[in-house]
Amino acid sequence: MQDDDARSHARRPPKAKGPAPDDEASAELSRAAREAVRQPPDPRLERQFAHLALWGEPEGSEAAPLRAAGSESGDAEAGRLRAALVELGETLGELRATSARLERRLDVVNRWLVGLTAAVVILAVLVLVRWLG
Secondary structure, X not given: OXXXXXXXXXXXXXXXXXXXXXXXXXXXXXXXXXXXXXXXXXXXXXXHHHHOOOOOOOOHHHHHHHHHHOHHHHHHHHHHHHHHHHHHHHHHHHHHHHHHHHHHHHHHHHHHHHHHHHHHHHHHHHHHHHHHO
């Protein structure tokens, strides 16, 4: 009887004296989440979220002063970006035309390869028939 009790006690793993690593990570994440919830909201993020229509209504009155503050540099940058966009559009058109030409050439090469393969197969069959017959 005592042997059974000794065996059952021997099979139990020893208790850890400190918290498990998973418990420590969970406690750290919980603490970080509580801190994040308790912090006051950032008005810049609120405006961005409203602008993206993630929540709230976008406020038109806030967008106008932001644009008016840097209108000259903003207009110059917008002009540069438009010019770059037009250039990219032209480059994309050229790439599409080049791609279409290459596709036509590959189609011709594939047709020639199929024709040559068929001719080689026919010649191989004729040689075999002549050799066997």
